[in-house]
Amino acid sequence: MAGGSSSQDQWSSTWAFLLAAVGFAVGMGNIWRFPYQLGENGGAAFLILYLACALAIGLPLLITEISMGRRGAASASASVRNVATEVGASTNWGFIGTLGIFCAFIILTYYTVLSGWTLDYFVKAATGAFAGADAEMTGTMFADLLGNPWVLMFWNTVVHVMIVIVISQGIQSGLEPAVKILMPALFGAIVIMVIYGIFAGDMGATLRFLLEPDFSKLSFGTLMAAIGQAFFSIGIGMGSLIVFGAYMPKDFSIPRCSAYVIFMDTGVALMAGFAIFPLVFAYGLDPSGGAGLIFQTLPLAFGQMPGGQLFGSIFFVLLIAAALSSCLGLAEGVTNWLDEHMNIPRKKGVLWVSGTAWVLGIASILGFSVWKDGWAELGLLYWIPSYDGKDIFDTLDTLAANNMLLIGGALSAIFFGWFVPKALKLDEMNVEDGKFFAFWRFMIRFVIPPILIIALAMGITE
Numbered sequence: 506m507a508g509g510s511s512s513q514d515q516w517s518s519t520w521a522f523l524l525a526a527v528g529f530a531v532g533m534g535n536i537w538r539f540p541y542q543l544g545e546n547g548g549a550a551f552l553i554l555y556l557a558c559a560l561a562i563g564l565p566l567l568i569t570e571i572s573m574g575r576r577g578a579a580s581a582s583a584s585v586r587n588v589a590t591e592v593g594a595s596t597n598w599g600f601i602g603t604l605g606i607f608c609a610f611i612i613l614t615y616y617t618v619l620s621g622w623t624l625d626y627f628v629k630a631a632t633g634a635f636a637g638a639d640a641e642m643t644g645t646m647f648a649d650l651l652g653n654p655w656v657l658m659f660w661n662t663v664v665h666v667m668i669v670i671v672i673s674q675g676i677q678s679g680l681e682p683a684v685k686i687l688m689p690a691l692f693g694a695i696v697i698m699v700i701y702g703i704f705a706g707d708m709g710a711t712l713r714f715l716l717e718p719d720f721s722k723l724s725f726g727t728l729m730a731a732i733g734q735a736f737f738s739i740g741i742g743m744g745s746l747i748v749f750g751a752y753m754p755k756d757f758s759i760p761r762c763s764a765y766v767i768f769m770d771t772g773v774a775l776m777a778g779f780a781i782f783p784l785v786f787a788y789g790l791d792p793s794g795g796a797g798l799i800f801q802t803l804p805l806a807f808g809q810m811p812g813g814q815l816f817g818s819i820f821f822v823l824l825i826a827a828a829l830s831s832c833l834g835l836a837e838g839v840t841n842w843l844d845e846h847m848n849i850p851r852k853k854g855v856l857w858v859s860g861t862a863w864v865l866g867i868a869s870i871l872g873f874s875v876w877k878d879g880w881a882e883l884g885l886l887y888w889i890p891s892y893d894g895k896d897i898f899d900t901l902d903t904l905a906a907n908n909m910l911l912i913g914g915a916l917s918a919i920f921f922g923w924f925v926p927k928a929l930k931l932d933e934m935n936v937e938d939g940k941f942f943a944f945w946r947f948m949i950r951f952v953i954p955p956i957l958i959i960a961l962a963m964g965i966t967e
Contacts, residue, residue: 515752517677522757523765524684526749529834530740530770531691531827533619537798539738540778542730544714544792547722551731552715552775554723559735559767562956565948566741566914567763569921572933574750575759580845581606581744581838584751585920594924601916605744606842608909610858612743613835614865615901617668620828621660623821625650626800630817635808643804647797651873661866665859667829668836672855676752680837687826694823695773698780701816706783714792715778732960738770740831742910742917745838759934760941780820784810799824836862872897891965907964915957922950 516522543551576591577584582602589598629635629646638646650656671683702708740746753759784806785792791802807817836858843854872880873896880897891903921930927938927946936942 514676515754516757517681519757519762521681521685522749522753522762523769524688525680525830525834526746526762526766527769527773528684528688528691528826528830529745529749530738530766530831531773532616532738532740532831533623533799533824533828534734535738535770535774536777536824536827537781539734539774540715540781541793541798542734543775543778544782545722546727546730547719548714549716549718550720550723551727553718554728555731555734556771558728558731559739559771561948562732562953563735563739563741564763564767565945565953566736566918567739567746567766568759568934568945569917569949570741570746571750571753571759571763572930573917573921574747575753575755576929576933577747578751580751580842581747582842583845584747585917588925588929589920592925592929594920598916598920598924601913601920602744602747602842604909604916605742605747605913606839608905608913609743609745609835610839610862611901611905611909613832613839613858614862615869615898616828616835617664617832617862618657618661618866618869618898620664620825620832621657622650622800623824623828624660624663625656626804627818627821627825629804630807630814630821633814635804635813635817638804638808640801640805643801643808646804647800650800654867654870654874657870657873658867661863661870664829664832665863668832669855669859671833672836672840672858673852675851680833683833684830687830691773691823691826691830694819694826695776695780697819698816698823699776701812702780702783705787705810707786708779708783710786711779711782714782714786715775729960729963732956736914736957736960737906737910738774739767740834742913743835743838744842744913745834748838748841749834751841760936760945777823780823869898869901889965903964908961911957911961911964915954915961918949918953918957922946922954 516525543555573588574581574584577587579587580602582599585602586596586599589596634646635643671679673679702711736742750759781798781803782792784790784803785798788806788809790805792798803820804817807813807820810816836855839858840851840854843849843857844851847854849857868876877896891907892900895903930946931938931942934942
């Protein structure tokens with residue numbers, strides 16, 4: 506999309522944009538992390554707190570990124586630079602977009618590896634590999650997967666091939682058709698699993714775990730957890746949403762579309778809890794398993810319950826849809842940047858993006874086994890508490906999700922909040938100078954930057 510967004514590089518409808526944006530936002534963290542945080546941090550009390558953070562922090566930042574993208578009508582960095590030029594600010598603010606794209610690329614290198622796990626486990630579920638499994642067997646199964654770099658590289662290759670096929674076709678011929686398949690598959694799989702949980706699982710225990718309010722569990726720590734979940738779940742700070750905004754026609758309402766994305770993303774995460782935890786409680790499993798809940802604990806349930814082979818397959822279709830849609834959003838932003846800044850056409854650019862991410866992904870893969878001890882002995886970043894003892898995969902995740910995204914989000918808020926005139930904001934957002942705009946402007950200028958800086962400091966020192 507060199508030089509701006511032409512008509513052929515725009516979303517064909519508001520619905521197409523919403524599917525792509527929600528697909529990008531919904532990831533593996535929505536499926537297991539949000540429901541677990543909900544249950545462990547006060548149920549409905551945490552849900553209220555999370556929604557407040559999503560609306561007060563996530564929504565203003567989402568509106569900000571999409572507005573910068575549509576106004577700049579280019580790649581992430583060029584969009585910010587174009588807005589800066591228009592308002593007479595330093596073009597160095599384009600660093601915000603560059604940082605976001607670099608962060609997106611780092612995430613892509615290891616998120617495709619994680620996506621490969623979902624493909625492998627779909628095959629296991631579909632072929633009945635979980636039948637009669639006990640805890641030792643499922644633990645060994647997962648350890649064997651992480652310890653086999655050849656299998657991980659095979660699935661990582663499959664993921665990248667799918668990325669290349671979709672992204673090389675452009676927006677209306679590639680990304681839109683893909684999300685129109687992946688998102689209905691995700692929603693359909695969640696609905697099926699929720700219905701199954703109602704009849705075959707312990708929905709009563711799930712309701713108590715997820716929605717019974719316990720305000721005694723609310724603290725500063727749970728507030729930071731809610732802020733972190735709201736920020737990371739929406740996908741802010743990666744540059745991709747700026748690019749999505751560049752593809753947005755002028756007649757789309759940015760505040761309305763942003764609000765839909767927030768509520769749809771939260772709805773998917775909440776429904777995932779009602780799909781997973783009825784099975785967890787019905788079979789006496791540990792609800793605090795984190796990622797292990799998906800790849801070690803749930804296979805126990807699928808191996809014991811009636812129709813486990815079918816419903817296990819459906820569940821991993823859900824995970825595949827969540828993982829791949831996020832990968833596509835990440836790859837789109839980086840490919841768009843290459844097109845504009847390096848004059849590399851889309852079809853060749855996505856080969857560069859996926860090829861390089863595939864090569865770098867080998868480091869994460871080998872970090873699970875062959876390089877595990879060597880990486881620990883190197884002790885890189887060991888002097889930063891949050892990095893001590895992490896493998897390559899977790900180091901990259903911490904760098905991107907806990908550090909770079911927060912820096913990018915804070916800089917976006919400062920630039921758009923303080924350096925862009927009020928008239929331009931009103932024009933691009935297409936809203937009146939009323940209560941909503943006053944609230945958004947106050948949050949983006951005075952509240953969000955210090956909160957993200959505090960979260961960044963806490964993330965580094967803890």
